[in-house]
Amino acid sequence: MTEDLEAWDVIVIGGGPAGSTTARYVAEGGKRVLVIDGRDSIGSPLQCGELVPTNDEMRRLCPNVPDIDDLLQTPEEAISRRTSEMHIVPPSGKPLKYPFDGLMLNRVIHDEWLVKLASTKGAEFMTGSRVEAIEENTVILRDGRRLKAEVIVGAGGHNDPLRRSHWEESSLKIPIKFVLMDGDFGDAVELHFGSMAPGGYAWVFPKEGGANIGLGIQRELSKGSSLNSLADQFISKYQGEITFRGAGSLPMSGTIQSFVKGSHLLVGDSAGMVLPSNGAGITIAMIGGRIAGQKIVSHLENGTSLHEYEIEWKRQMGSVMRNSKLSFMIGSWIMRLPDWILNMAFNPLTKPFVWRFVTCRKPFFIF
Numbered sequence: 001m002t003e004d005l006e007a008w009d010v011i012v013i014g015g016g017p018a019g020s021t022t023a024r025y026v027a028e029g030g031k032r033v034l035v036i037d038g039r040d041s042i043g044s045p046l047q048c049g050e051l052v053p054t055n056d057e058m059r060r061l062c063p064n065v066p067d068i069d070d071l072l073q074t075p076e077e078a079i080s081r082r083t084s085e086m087h088i089v090p091p092s093g094k095p096l097k098y099p100f101d102g103l104m105l106n107r108v109i110h111d112e113w114l115v116k117l118a119s120t121k122g123a124e125f126m127t128g129s130r131v132e133a134i135e136e137n138t139v140i141l142r143d144g145r146r147l148k149a150e151v152i153v154g155a156g157g158h159n160d161p162l163r164r165s166h167w168e169e170s171s172l173k174i175p176i177k178f179v180l181m182d183g184d185f186g187d188a189v190e191l192h193f194g195s196m197a198p199g200g201y202a203w204v205f206p207k208e209g210g211a212n213i214g215l216g217i218q219r220e221l222s223k224g225s226s227l228n229s230l231a232d233q234f235i236s237k238y239q240g241e242i243t244f245r246g247a248g249s250l251p252m253s254g255t256i257q258s259f260v261k262g263s264h265l266l267v268g269d270s271a272g273m274v275l276p277s278n279g280a281g282i283t284i285a286m287i288g289g290r291i292a293g294q295k296i297v298s299h300l301e302n303g304t305s306l307h308e309y310e311i312e313w314k315r316q317m318g319s320v321m322r323n324s325k326l327s328f329m330i331g332s333w334i335m336r337l338p339d340w341i342l343n344m345a346f347n348p349l350t351k352p353f354v355w356r357f358v359t360c361r362k363p364f365f366i367f
């Protein structure tokens with residue numbers, strides 16, 4: 001027998017960066033919001049490279065996004081170390097070096113903190129409860145409980161149940177393996193491109209006393225090599241004790257056509273809000289979460305259309321996402337070339353163009 005529970009203004013499925021941020025802004029707007037997450041402790045286990053741009057870097061990357069400091073608050077205890085350089089490394093191993101202000105996070109602490117932030121604003125969290133299905137305005141949990149809300153938000157990441165059941169559009173997903181390794185890995189964050197990571201990239205991101213090292217590929221470009229063997233080959237180039245092994249999947253085809261259907265919304269990875277040219281998803285999910293939260297509040301208060309969320313997203317992030325998708329498309333084609341051509345292509349003359357690709361600017365100054 002199922003039990004009918006009280007109704008909410010908003011139910012958010014998933015309490016990652018997208019869901020917690022959506023809930024934070026819905027609660028700030030005075031509405032009753034419940035976040036349901038299948039994990040007992042949101043943020044664990046780790047599934048991340050843990051690199052985010054600093055807020056100054058975000059202002060350069062996403063110039064139309066207002067009040068970055070209010071949105072992206074990172075407590076000191078969630079920062080493992082600060083980095084000031086990014087190396088783009090072709091197969092030859094000779095890097096192109098760029099100034100880049102980044103934060104290496106302790107991602108688990110970061111996500112737990114976002115949950116606390118939303119809770120202090122009045123959002124409620126139900127953890128250890130998986131959402132099984134969504135029927136109109138009812139959310140059905142695996143244990144059979146049913147909950148109602150005026151608006152339901154799918155923030156369940158790349159495998160979100162609302163996206164799976166109510167949207168037909170598919171996204172390209174890149175499977176990833178990564179480790180945490182003890183040791184000293186210098187100061188720069190490194191992105192490696194070439195046949196070691198077909199259609200994707202590998203990374204070495206230094207943390208305090210170690211590094212987060214990982215690799216993601218496009219399976220259809222890997223010519224039969226498995227993710228496991230490619231990841232093992234790349235990671236074995238580095239010496240140090242492995243303290244954690246993780247895996248995950250990242251949507252890499254950019255945002256889907258529409259984030260809103262009736263009273264259902266998608267945000268974060270479930271809506272494809274990852275910049276495909278550099279894999280940034282945490283801060284982008286939070287940008288989407290703030291817009292979604294604010295537009296849900298005006299919908300509930302003034303009856304404005306939920307599609308305002310999509311319109312505002314396009315105003316703030318449309319051109320960045322468009323450029324990033326284009327860069328990824330061109331990049332995926334270039335990455336099919338043999339390593340020796342890539343080695344020639346990554347050179348001091350092309351250095352500014354490579355950086356435009358990675359930072360989601362128009363790849364060539366003219367289009």
Ligand SMILES: Cc1cc2nc3c(=O)[nH]c(=O)nc-3n(C[C@H](O)[C@H](O)[C@H](O)COP(=O)(O)OP(=O)(O)OC[C@H]3O[C@@H](n4cnc5c(N)ncnc54)[C@H](O)[C@@H]3O)c2cc1C
Binds near residue numbers: 039043047048052158
């Ligand atoms: C291996 C890896 C490395 C990455 N590295 C970086 C990086 O270095 N920098 C960066 O910016 N981004 C990185 N990303 C991307 C980033 O992690 C995501 O873009 C970001 O987490 C998106 O946030 P989200 O809230 O949309 O989804 P998630 O963080 O995935 O959160 C989704 C939540 O929904 C819950 N959930 C899912 N299904 C259900 C269900 N049916 N019922 C209840 N709860 C459910 C999950 O338990 C989870 O807590 C990486 C991703 C991966 C996989």
